[in-house]
Amino acid sequence: MHPAQAPALFVTGAAAGIGRAVAERFAAQGWFVGLWDIDEAGVLAVQRGLGGAATVAGRLDVTQPEDWDAALRRFTDAAGGRLDVLLNNAGIAVTSPFEAADLARHHRLIDINLKGVVNGCHAAALYLRRTPGSRVINMCSASALYGQPELASYSATKAAVRSLTEALDIEWQRHGVRVVDVLPLFVNTAMVADEVSRMKTVQTLGVRLGPEDVAEAVWRLANMAAARMPVHTHVGWQTKLFALLSKLSPSFMNRVVTARMAGY
Numbered sequence: 693m694h695p696a697q698a699p700a701l702f703v704t705g706a707a708a709g710i711g712r713a714v715a716e717r718f719a720a721q722g723w724f725v726g727l728w729d730i731d732e733a734g735v736l737a738v739q740r741g742l743g744g745a746a747t748v749a750g751r752l753d754v755t756q757p758e759d760w761d762a763a764l765r766r767f768t769d770a771a772g773g774r775l776d777v778l779l780n781n782a783g784i785a786v787t788s789p790f791e792a793a794d795l796a797r798h799h800r801l802i803d804i805n806l807k808g809v810v811n812g813c814h815a816a817a818l819y820l821r822r823t824p825g826s827r828v829i830n831m832c833s834a835s836a837l838y839g840q841p842e843l844a845s846y847s848a849t850k851a852a853v854r855s856l857t858e859a860l861d862i863e864w865q866r867h868g869v870r871v872v873d874v875l876p877l878f879v880n881t882a883m884v885a886d887e888v889s890r891m892k893t894v895q896t897l898g899v900r901l902g903p904e905d906v907a908e909a910v911w912r913l914a915n916m917a918a919a920r921m922p923v924h925t926h927v928g929w930q931t932k933l934f935a936l937l938s939k940l941s942p943s944f945m946n947r948v949v950t951a952r953m954a955g956y
């Protein structure tokens with residue numbers, strides 16, 4: 693059950709990796725946490741691991757608008773109507789020479805990584821507007837800074853999420869809702885172990901972040917005064933450096949550096 697006055701977090705992709713770390717962090721601090729994932733057994737296991745913390749958990753496929761409506765109804769019923777933070781975190785990667793991966797895999801990735809975020813923001817808008825100081829945090833990626841070879845459609849969805857974030861943050865100013873994103877480089881999760889580690893860039897740069905580093909960035913954003921929240925938060929020194937370089941360097945230089953790191 694929801695303890696009176698506790699702020700409420702709704703997180704997608706909470707069965708594993710970054711989503712799980714965020715859910716654990718917020719639950720430990722006394723937030724009411726909604727854990728949602730397409731992997732129902734996984735997310736229920738994470739919920740069980742949280743013991744007596746105030747939580748609700750269940751199956752949500754972010755590509756399905758009706759799943760969003762049902763999950764948000766259940767969540768806000770349990771949270772006394774409030775939705776303080778929506779973390780659009782669920783995502784998948786396809787690491788492959790572009791044409792070697794089935795088109796269906798690229799389409800599924802776009803459905804989850806981009807349309808899933810559009811679905812979530814659309815479905816949650818009403819609840820966010822009703823909660824003073826509410827905010828959306830979208831899980832973006834350093835690959836939004838420059839398209840990554842062998843991660844092309846993934847990078848494209850993250851660049852789109854970045855753009856969606858910028859636009860909605862301006863549009864929803866009139867409702868008092870902030871919309872920001874978080875950009876990590878490689879994080880030590882199943883996504884990297886199972887898929888992304890095929891990229892030469894992973895060997896070049898290493899995996900220097902853990903899910904708890906990203907959870908810490910999300911925690912800071914969730915608790916910061918709304919007016920002080922940066923639209924984009926780059927997680928880790930490598931990402932901060934790349935963000936700065938990509939801003940200062942001419943396009944051809946970004947292209948050369950990205951190609952080199954990827955072994956092209």
Ligand SMILES: NC(=O)c1ccc[n+]([C@@H]2O[C@H](COP(=O)([O-])OP(=O)(O)OC[C@H]3O[C@@H](n4cnc5c(N)ncnc54)[C@H](O)[C@@H]3O)[C@@H](O)[C@H]2O)c1
Nearest residue numbers: 705707708709710730753754781782783833878879881883
């Ligand atoms: N791991 C990294 O290096 C890294 C870097 C930058 C950004 N990100 C982003 O962080 C987010 C989380 O990634 P992660 O590394 O924790 O991955 P992960 O694979 O460990 O966890 C992803 C979770 O999303 C869930 N999921 C997949 N499809 C779903 C769907 N349709 N509906 C609901 N849930 C679904 C999975 O079941 C899983 O529990 C993703 O958006 C990813 O793009 C990851």
